[in-house]
Structures are given as structure tokens and as C-alpha cells.
Amino acid sequence: MKLPQLKIGDLIAKIPIVQGGMAIRISTGLLAGAVAAEGGVGVIGASGMAFDELSNEIRIAREKANGGIVGINVMYAAREFLGIVQTAIKEKIDLIVTGAGFSRDIFKIGKTSNTPIVPIVSSAKLASTAEKSGAAAVVVEGKEAGGHLGTNRSIRDIIPEVRSAVKIPVIAAGGLVEGKDICEMFKMGANGVQIATRFVLSDECNASIEYKRAYQNAKKEDVVIISSPVGMPGRAIRTEFVDKILKKIAPKPMGCDFCLKRCSLEYCIIQALINSQQGDVVNGIVFSGENVWKIKDRSIRPVKKIIEEILKEIEEVCPN
Ligand SMILES: Cc1cc2nc3c(=O)[nH]c(=O)nc-3n(C[C@H](O)[C@H](O)[C@H](O)COP(=O)(O)O)c2cc1C
Numbered sequence: 001m002k003l004p005q006l007k008i009g010d011l012i013a014k015i016p017i018v019q020g021g022m023a024i025r026i027s028t029g030l031l032a033g034a035v036a037a038e039g040g041v042g043v044i045g046a047s048g049m050a051f052d053e054l055s056n057e058i059r060i061a062r063e064k065a066n067g068g069i070v071g072i073n074v075m076y077a078a079r080e081f082l083g084i085v086q087t088a089i090k091e092k093i094d095l096i097v098t099g100a101g102f103s104r105d106i107f108k109i110g111k112t113s114n115t116p117i118v119p120i121v122s123s124a125k126l127a128s129t130a131e132k133s134g135a136a137a138v139v140v141e142g143k144e145a146g147g148h149l150g151t152n153r154s155i156r157d158i159i160p161e162v163r164s165a166v167k168i169p170v171i172a173a174g175g176l177v178e179g180k181d182i183c184e185m186f187k188m189g190a191n192g193v194q195i196a197t198r199f200v201l202s203d204e205c206n207a208s209i210e211y212k213r214a215y216q217n218a219k220k221e222d223v224v225i226i227s228s229p230v231g232m233p234g235r236a237i238r239t240e241f242v243d244k245i246l247k248k249i250a251p252k253p254m255g256c257d258f259c260l261k262r263c264s265l266e267y268c269i270i271q272a273l274i275n276s277q278q279g280d281v282v283n284g285i286v287f288s289g290e291n292v293w294k295i296k297d298r299s300i301r302p303v304k305k306i307i308e309e310i311l312k313e314i315e316e317v318c319p320n
Contacts, residue, residue: 001183001318003311006041006192008169009116009136011069011094013192014039015307018139018171020196021073021097022147022287023047024273028206029057031199032071033064034303041192043097046072048259048270051080051087058091069094071118075148076101077230077260089113097139100148100232107134120173122151122158124165137169138162139194144175146197146289148232149225156184163189175291179313186318197289198310202303208279214239214286216298223290229264237286241272245285 006016019035021027023045032042042065044057054072061070072088074081077100085096085106095116098106102119110117116136121127127138140162142155151158155174162170172185173194182193200207200215218237226245228234236242244250250267259270269285276284297309 001186001314003186003314004191006169006171008041008095008118011041011116013041013069015311016171016192017041017307017310018071018097018173018192018194019043019199020146020173020194021045021071021099022196022200023073023075024270025049025277026200026205026207026211026287027073027196029060030064030206031202031204031303032057033061033068034202034204035199035307036061036065036068036070038304038307039068040307041069041071041095043071043073046084046088047075047078047099048273049084051083054084054087055091058088058093071095071097073097073099075099076103077148077262079259079261081261085109089115095136100150100230102130104133110134110136118171120150121162122149122153124158124161127162127170128165131166131168135168137171137191138166139171139173140190141194142172142174144290145173146235146292147287148228148230148234150232156188159185159188159190175289177289177291177295178317179310179315180317181291182310182314183318195310197292198295198306199303200288201295201298201300202306203300204303207277208281210279210281211276211284211286212300214276214281215288215292215295218288218292220293223288223292226285227266229266229269230260231262231264234269234285234287235290237288237292239276239284239286240282241275241284242286
């Protein structure tokens, strides 16, 4: 199957693969730039970054991207949501993906700077609201995704509904780890796919080696749903800290800088994500998609190789 190009506003990605944004500092400039250089859309997970840090990561991505498309992902739940958006626009980011909710204000900001806004949605209703508000495309995330989840329905059930509800490009996300999953999404009417989990096992991903090992060793039963203080469920690989969350004995935050608009303060999710990104997975959370255990080759290799493999798998499984 020859994959179509992905058009978002005036941007054209040669390969219709968006690399899912991953906080905290899992997808930084190096990963986003490498995906963009291969013709996909590279996305920096900007939530939790300081503004000057984000500017720097965007510059790193640009240097590597060879003119390819670079975006940021920011969670609406972050208190610094607007500041991050403004910083990215100042750096002339190509597009902004908003996760965990969106506000109508964001579309006005995008219109003024001519920056395509791509919200992540999990229902046809929200996709339609996003389209009417001015979204350039939507990422549709099913329950199979990693990180915070907006639904318990499968991507396979949601995509056909969204396809008939909107005309803007539809990008399918969640658990798409094999070529055949990706083919299926295009056959259901998707214009592109967003993949995160498979890119964690790349040289360019900024996660610690311990984080990547958790991906390499994960079995089906190790991938669990936790309750996040953000007020949403989240999908992660079991660690000692995750087991404490499941038993409701995770330590309460020592201090708090109120980085989230709303937080139950049950435990500090940001600190737990930072811990694992830096190598302390015992005291951390390792977010991952549902199908991490299905990835056939879990060696760590360059993004270029991962994308070549995905395209080869698609050719083999979906010849036309
Ligand atoms: C480690 C990790 C961190 C993530 N962080 C974010 C995030 O900061 N914001 C967001 O909107 N989605 C986040 N996601 C969701 C992904 O961007 C993506 O949509 C989803 O995981 C796709 O499914 P897959 O991982 O099975 O490919 C994260 C996913 C993972 C695996």
C-alpha cells in the first residue's frame, strides 16, 4: 500500500506518520527532528518544560529536521498551557497539538499567528466541536494509547464515527504498533496515524536506558491503568511506584508548585514522570501504549530504521 501524504492546513508531510508528543521530556527536539527529517511530523512533548528550554528544543529539532514539520504537544491541564503555546508560536512552530482537553481561545491564537491547531479528541462529538472551532485536523485517540486517556473505547470503534462526522484530516492514535494496525486505520478512512510507543525504543528518544528497558521487558500483564491526579486514567507499565498507586499507598507530594490547573494531590505525577525519565523507574511512572509487548523487535535503534521498518511492514501486509 502506498501511503498518502498528510495535509494539515498548508503543511504537507510526505509520510502520514505523526510522532506522538511525550511528556515529561520523553520526546524532545532530537526525536522530533529525526522524525521530521524522515518526512513525518515530529512532536516535542512540551508540557513541564520551562519556556527557554522549549525554545531551545524547538531549535534543536529544526536543525535536525532538514526542513521537515515540527510541532509541539501541550496538555491543556498544564497551568502554563498558554505560555507554552505563546513560546512555541514565537519560535515559529509549524503546528500545535493539544492533549487532555482544549479551549476555544487556542483556535483564536492559532488563527492570528496562522499556526494549525490539532486537538486530541476521543469522540465524534468532540471532533465535530473542534472542527467548528477551527481545528486544522484532529488526532483521534482510542483507549489503546499511552499516557492520559480520554476514553475506554477502542480506536477501531471511534475512527469510523469521527470519519463520518468531520471533513478535516483525521489522524488515528492508540496501540498502532504494527504495519497491519496502520493499514487498518487508513482503510477505515484515517488520513494519518499518530504513533508514540514505538518511537520510545529509538536512539533519539530522551528517556533513560532504564525507561527503555521497561519497554523491552514489558509483558501483556505488566501494562496497567492508573488513576492520575489530573482526574483522568493513565496507561503505564508496572513499577514499584505504579504498584503503590494501584494500592493507593503512593506518597503524597513533599511540596507543590501547582503546575496543573487541577490536581487531586494524591501523589506528584510530574515528579514520578521526571524520576523515570532520568532513570529511577522504581520511584517513577513509565507511560506506555497498550500494545508495547507486541512490538516484534524491541532493540534500540535510529528513528530512520524504525520508520523504514514500519513502511516495509505496511508494504508486506497491505500490498494495495
Ligand atoms: C511515554 C508517553 C508519554 C505521553 N505523553 C503525552 C503528552 O504529554 N501529551 C499527550 O497529549 N499525549 C501523550 N501521550 C500519548 C501519545 O502522544 C499518543 O497519542 C499515544 O500514546 C499513541 O498510542 P501508542 O503509544 O500506542 O502509539 C504519551 C504517550 C506515551 C507513551
